[in-house]
Amino acid sequence: MEGSKKEISFSKSLISSIKRKIRFEYIFLLVTLFLSLPINPSYSYYGRYAIEAKLSFEAEVEFYSKKRVTLNLIKSNGRLKAHVQKTIKKQVEHLMGYFQSNSVSHIIGSKGTLGEKYLAKPLSIRKSRSKNYWVLTYFFDGLATFEKKIFGSKKSIKIPLRLPKNPKTIYRLSKKGPKYPCTDKEYNSQEDFFYFWDIYKKGCSLINDFKNVPLINASLRPLKNTRWSYPEYDKIYGDNGNGRDLVIYTFFGYMDSLKDTDTPNKRDESYKAFQKVKKTLIKRGMEVIGQENAFRIYAEDIPSSGRFNELKDFDLYDGANYISTLTKKIDFRGKSLNLKIKLLLSDTDINSYDDTFRLFYKKALRTADIIEYEGHSGLGANLSLKKLEIKGLSKKKYQLYFFNACSTYKYFNNEYLNAKGGSKNLDIILSGLPTYGDSASNNSLAFLDTFLEAKSLTFQTIISRIEDSSDGGPYLYSVVGDHDNAWKP
Numbered sequence: 001m002e003g004s005k006k007e008i009s010f011s012k013s014l015i016s017s018i019k020r021k022i023r024f025e026y027i028f029l030l031v032t033l034f035l036s037l038p039i040n041p042s043y044s045y046y047g048r049y050a051i052e053a054k055l056s057f058e059a060e061v062e063f064y065s066k067k068r069v070t071l072n073l074i075k076s077n078g079r080l081k082a083h084v085q086k087t088i089k090k091q092v093e094h095l096m097g098y099f100q101s102n103s104v105s106h107i108i109g110s111k112g113t114l115g116e117k118y119l120a121k122p123l124s125i126r127k128s129r130s131k132n133y134w135v136l137t138y139f140f141d142g143l144a145t146f147e148k149k150i151f152g153s154k155k156s157i158k159i160p161l162r163l164p165k166n167p168k169t170i171y172r173l174s175k176k177g178p179k180y181p182c183t184d185k186e187y188n189s190q191e192d193f194f195y196f197w198d199i200y201k202k203g204c205s206l207i208n209d210f211k212n213v214p215l216i217n218a219s220l221r222p223l224k225n226t227r228w229s230y231p232e233y234d235k236i237y238g239d240n241g242n243g244r245d246l247v248i249y250t251f252f253g254y255m256d257s258l259k260d261t262d263t264p265n266k267r268d269e270s271y272k273a274f275q276k277v278k279k280t281l282i283k284r285g286m287e288v289i290g291q292e293n294a295f296r297i298y299a300e301d302i303p304s305s306g307r308f309n310e311l312k313d314f315d316l317y318d319g320a321n322y323i324s325t326l327t328k329k330i331d332f333r334g335k336s337l338n339l340k341i342k343l344l345l346s347d348t349d350i351n352s353y354d355d356t357f358r359l360f361y362k363k364a365l366r367t368a369d370i371i372e373y374e375g376h377s378g379l380g381a382n383l384s385l386k387k388l389e390i391k392g393l394s395k396k397k398y399q400l401y402f403f404n405a406c407s408t409y410k411y412f413n414n415e416y417l418n419a420k421g422g423s424k425n426l427d428i429i430l431s432g433l434p435t436y437g438d439s440a441s442n443n444s445l446a447f448l449d450t451f452l453e454a455k456s457l458t459f460q461t462i463i464s465r466i467e468d469s470s471d472g473g474p475y476l477y478s479v480v481g482d483h484d485n486a487w488k489p
Contacts (some may be wrong), residue, residue, distance in 0.1 A: 096407070387418055
């Protein structure tokens, strides 16, 4: 999730020249495993504006090696294989910035996001003109999400791609004097380049550098969307491990970096969102039954079991975190139950010294019926099960997650479904593009209203509500894992 929107300029004449250079040729190849697991879609997908698609292309990547390199060595030598894998990954990562730029959306008709997994089959290898460098030609096959309108009535389309031939040197090549005109003015470090670069941005010299940033002709084929599906309402509103309670955790992560973890930032978009959602829920009949303001939990106070009873098991200190628990009696088809929503505002950065979020998030994964996250994705780190040291999820308990952060389709898709043992007891609502902090409260309420009102809405309606609540967009919200849901009204 981002704090503000940025406009990126580009040259229409230059874009037209790029289009004229494209030769729509494509060689379809039988792909074998090289870098990742098979990318055939394991789980269903639905988006109001979004559609999942197969992205395929042939590309070249340059990498360093003092020793002679062959295709057999790339496949058999563990160290060399890992080196090549890492280089291809760094190259392919640049599709994040490429697909999310305003410039490219004008060229191909939509913004988009690359999926989690892909195949990359090595085809040929040759020496580079640069000393101790080699050029690998490989075939790419992966998943991505775009707006449905990009296809029209076509079953497949061709789109132009630009990728740095050498991902290690592209940042230096983009420099113009003391400036970096090919990327964002604020986020212009080498580490951020892949995410914010825009080759068609005014003043970027890379636009005509086809040697270092070759033009690639890619194929894009839409996959079938789920048409109608429902959350498993019989489980959500039934005994899902919490008796007569329907338990929802809503997490808000600070948008701005905290100067320290002891002082709240009341100007932060997430602080405002937390307060707005809380006040709105009270207006809609919910009662606050517990809260703690401006607190922090130290790591050394964590019970050895990792389990705790809210805040009673900790010594609390001054901090930036806020938590409120609200409740209301609701009725679903003649059945009365207690809706309990826990709102937590905290520092959600994976490197934060404050353990509050990690503690409550782990508890939510064990006990909550529904989990919502509004904050930064941290390029996949902030909610990474691996980085949070979570080995698995409860496979028997049905849960619904809403991950409203930047490009969560890229990061928190298969990882969570696989940890859950498949999609039988898990559905996930994801964003395909960067989302914004100023829409967090509206997005959150649009999602929570479904359960506050105790309605049995389709996923299609829920996602439409979230899209409509956003400022701008569309943000390519989607649901995955719903194809095997059994509940119907």
